[in-house]
Amino acid sequence: MKEYILIFRHEDGHKVASPEQIQIWMKQTMDWIGGIAAQNKFVGGKGLPFDECRVVHHNNLITNGPFGEIKETIGGYVIIKAETIDEAAEMAKGCPVLQGAGNTVEVRKIS
Amino acid sequence: MHQSELLPHLFRTEYSRITAVLCKTFGLENIEIAEDIASETFLAALEAWTYKGLPENPIAWLHAVAKNKTRNFLIRNQTFKSKVLPNLRATIPAHINYEPDLSDSNINDSVLQMIFAICHPSIPAGSQIGLALRVLCGFGIDEIASALITNKETVNKRLYRAKELLRREQVKLEIPDKVVIGKRLENVLLTLYLLFNEGYYSETHDSIIREDLCAEAMRLVYLLTSNPITDLPQVNALLALMCFHASRLEARKSKGGELILYGEQDSSLWNQELIGRGAYYLNKASVGTDISKYHLEASIAWWHTIPSDTGNKWQNILNLYHLLIQINYSPIADLNRIYAYSKVQGNRPAIIEAEKLKLTNNQYYYVLLGELYTGYNNENASANYLKALNLAKTIADKNCIREKISKLDGLIKF
Incomplete structure (x- = not known):
């Protein structure tokens, strides 16, 4: 079993969603993670809040987050266990983030 | 973590409560700031709860995060104001409270005051319903557009205009004093009744949104009954009316989403618990000397919860409609009165009564005539x-009428 990180990228992290919608996303994500955990293939995960974030540039410049300069933002990640990259990608397909057009889940092996 | 462990509609309910309390902090003119902080609070929950599971007390968690975000916002704003803005007009009043009071009693008071602010008579009815859905019920723009069968642009325009009016009219967050509360409450009840009807008669095919609209309207009226100042007979009567109507929500839609008329509903699907609650509130409403239109409509709705057609039932409904059209005339109430009249006196006298009305631009007028002529003069009925x-x-109405015509065709042929 190898470990893979699934990185969620949102095209527009600033889109205003209704509280109900947010709650539905949360339920869906919990169910998705629950399904992975049930196979004992869930390692861990974290959300990445936008509250405290900085981008440090090469000339010691520190800016207030990546927004405005890039189109997509990273909303969070989970680490899972899988035999192959294909199995990991198959698991990523169920991620609710992918319901949003333009959103992606990047699957990378952890060495 | 499983779905069933999440409290249903928690975010939606808390959205309106947090927004209302923060509006007290920032002033109603800064309602957008309050909405932003409330939205960010739920995003924070999305990021944290998804991976760590639900906190022990989700509501307390949300309130703590909302408090922190408010404090951070105010401190940031204070810096901005003292260092950057000295020559510009400040948007935040000076007397700000760094710690919003999220106690139960303040939450309930704030939401109640918010209901009165949104139902201010200066705001047009269409905008009022949109604003109520947004601020009091936590609906998203898409959900509002779907519920009101319109598009996002229209919803945004209406909300913008409503918020402008709140600012221009300098609407305050307060419960009107006893002298004027009657008039203001009238408008509040009308708006909440419209909100309920939007759900009850909505054409949207999304049955979840339809039922949510009814449930939200009932929740807000319930809130009014839980405060001694607004726990008035007409408020209880409206809640009773909503309970009776809502008891038929399930029975009046077929599996394909078609409307099933009262006479053809499976009365075993009527929700007896809601009927019982309605009776409780109607009983609670029966004090004092004033009879509002909600009292009469609730009483009419109560008689409709009795499935069997006894002569007594329709005679009582007819009497109530007589009273209703005296205090609040509407053509629809009059058409309903004639339907009840036909049940008591028979179709022929009812046709004479109906044809006096000459509501020639009203589809329900012709539906009633069609109904009354059926079995007595089927060709007239068909016409x-x-x-x-x-x-x-609407498509539902058209299908309903087509079905009646095809049944009649059968009768004429055979």
């Missing part, structure tokens, strides 16, 4: 249904 079909606007 009236065709006129109704020409006037009908």
Whole structure:
């Protein structure tokens, strides 16, 4: 079993969603993670809040987050266990983030 | 973590409560700031709860995060104001409170005051419903557009205009004093009744949104009954009316989403618990000397919860409609009165009564005539249904009328 990180990228992290919608996303994500955990293939995960974030540039410049300069933002990640990259990608397909057009889940092996 | 462990509609309910309390902190003119902080609070929950599971007390968690975000916002704003803005007009009043009070009693008071602010008579009815859905019920723009069968641009325009009016009219967050509360409450009840009807008669095919609209309207009226100042007879009467109507929500839609008329509903699907609650509130409403239109409509709705057609039932409904059209005339109430009249006196006298009304631009007028002529003069019935079909606007109404016509065709042929 190898470990893979699934990185969620949102095209527009600033889109205003209704509280109900947010709650539905949360339920869906919990169910998705629950399904992975049930196979004992869930390692861990974290959300990445936008509250405290900085981008440090090469000339010691520190800016207030990546927004405005890039189109997509990273909303969070989970680490899972899988035999192959294909199995990991198959698991990523169920991620609710992918319901949003333009959103992606990047699957990378952890060495 | 499983779905069933999440509290249903928690975010939606808390959205309106947090927004209302923060509006007290920032002033109603800064309602957008309050909405932003409330939204960010739920995003924070999305990021944290998804991976760590639900906190022990989700509501307390949300309130703590909302408090922190408010404090951070105010400190940031204070710096901005003292260092950057000295020459510009400040948007935040000076007397700010760094710690919003999220105690139960302040939450309930704030939401109640918010209901009165949104139902301020200066805001047009269409905008009021949109604003109520947004601020009091936590609906998203898409959900509002779907519920009101319109597009996002229209919703945004209406909300913008409503918020402008709140600012221009300098609407305050307060419960009107006893002298003027009657008039203001009238508008509040009307708006909440419209909100309920939007759900009850909505054409949207999303049955979840339809039922949510009804449930939200009932929740807000319930809130009014839980405060001694607004726990008035007409408020209880409206809540009773909503309970009786809502008891038929399930029975009046077929599996394909078609409307099933009262006479054809499976009465075993009527929700007896809601009927019981309605009776409780109607009983609670029966104090004092004033009879509002909600009292009469609730009483009429109560008689409709009795499935069997006894002569007594329709005689009572007829009497109530007589009273209703005296204090609040509407053509629809009059048409309903004639339907009840036909049940008591028979179709022929009812046709004479109905034809006096000459509501020739009203589809329900022709539907009623079609109904009354059926079995007595089927060709006349058919002709009236065709006129109704020409006037009908919604697909559900048209299908309903077509079905009546095809049944009649069967009768004429055989």
